[in-house]
Amino acid sequence: MKLKFNTSEPGFWVSGVTHAALLGLAMVGLSSFHKFPEAEEGIPVEIFTENQVSQITKGEKTAKDVQPTPKPRADRVADKTELRDPGEEKRDTPAPPKRPEEMKVADKEEPVASQPPLPTPPPKPAEVKAQEDEKKLIEKAEAEAIEEAKAAAAKAKAEAEAQAKAKAEADAKAKAKAEADAKAKADAEAKKLADAKAKADAEAKVRKDAEVAKKLDLADIKQLLQNKEKNQSTGASANEIQKTPSLGTQTGSAAKLNPSQRDSLIGILTEQIRKCYTVPVSASIGNPTLPYLEIRLNPDGSLSADPAVLRAGPSSTDRAIADAALRAVRRCAPYRLPAQFAPFYADWKTLNVEFDLS
Structure with missing residues (x-):
């Protein structure tokens, strides 16, 4: 348990003052303490008992030496008395006791034969049961x-x-x-x-x-167009040159896309259609047949006609994929086509393409 001190209580200050006073008094008392006096050499004192005092022999002042074992002083020799052995008187001594006759050892008792145990009484029928x-x-x-x-x-x-x-x-x-x-x-x-x-x-x-x-060399394209115009102008003659454009005929010729250009154009269209294509749920099952579509375009990339399915698989999944491809073609139009393909419009205005939009 932790004690807490509160300086606002009077007991705290009273206790502090009391302890300080006691500490000061202790310090003053210790500083005024006197040293003990030094020890003085003691005087040897011999103590005689009363018996020893009574046995002290009186000395003489004229004696020269002090005898270690002084004897009492005597002026003459005392008479000697002869002492005799008193001896012993005769007494009646009793006769010594006779030795008792040898006692006979009693014969050992023969062991008593143990009695056979009593036969156990047969149990009663009720107890047996x-x-x-x-x-x-x-x-x-x-x-x-x-x-x-x-x-x-x-x-x-x-x-x-x-x-x-x-x-x-x-x-x-x-x-x-x-x-x-x-x-x-x-x-x-x-x-x-x-x-x-x-x-x-x-x-x-x-x-x-x-x-x-x-x-591609734009100069070659321009030269090709000029050569084409010259060839067409030499086919017919008139009083004046007519350069007003008109619809083409079946016998006319136009610039065609090379295989690389055609693949590039189809790749551009496919990439744009892919963003608008929603894969049917059933397309992930089995191996569906890819649709073959016909797309008709205007020079600005818009659709000139509704796209059509030229070929599709017989299953419902194949038809669902073909319908999804048609919706994607319609939704993404108009298409953004590079200007470099404009001279070849007669070749790409109708495209028959097999699209893999999976």
């Missing part, structure tokens, strides 16, 4: 306990096997699902990569065709 009934009950209880233990063991074994089987099936299903999910994910990634590659290839092809088209 009760014992048999009790024995049968015990045997029956033991048999039932054994059967119950066996049944419990069999049940536990069956439950363990069922649990193991269920776990194995669940693990197999989980593994199969994981494999299927992984395969579907891998297929989706592969399809995504394939689509991205196809799109990149198509864009690269379009860019390449555009670069090739840009590299």
Whole structure:
């Protein structure tokens, strides 16, 4: 428990002042402490008991030496008295006791033969029957306990096997699902990569065709048109030259697209139609037949006629893909076409193209 001090309470200041005063008094008392006096050398004193004082021999002032064991002073020798041995008086001594005769050792007692045990009385018939009934009950209880233990063991074994089987099936299903999910994910990634590659290839092809088209010599195109005009003007004569344009005839000739230019133009149209195309749900099933369309265009890229299906597969999926392609062609018009293809309009005003819009 943590104590909290409150400086606003009077007890705090009273306690502080008291402790400070006690500390100051202790310091003053210790500073005025006097040293103890130095120890003085003691004088040896010998103490005599009363018995020792009574045995002190009086000395003489005229004696020269001090005897270590002084004897009392005597002026003459005392008479000596002869002391004799008093001896012993004769006494009547009793006769010593006679030695007792040897005592005979008593014969060992022979061991008493143990008596045979008393015969157990035969049990009564009622007791015999009760014992048999009790024995049968015990045997029956033991048999039932054994059967119950066996049944419990069999049940536990069956439950363990069922649990193991269920776990194995669940693990197999989980593994199969994981494999299927992984395969579907891998297929989706592969399809995504394939689509991205196809799109990149198509864009690269379009860019390449555009670069090739840009590299065409405009001077050659102009020279070709001039030669064509000269050839047409030499075919007929009149009083004056008529240069007013008119509709062409079946026998007339016009500039045609080379294979590279045609592929480039079709790639440009396909790329624009792809943005307006919605893939039918059934298109992912099976291997549908690609539609073959007829597209009629004006010089500005708009549709001069409604697009038509020239060829389609017999299945409902094929027809759904063809209808989706027609809707995409209508929705994306007018098309943005490079000006370099304008001189070849007579060759691309009607295009029969097989579109792969998957």
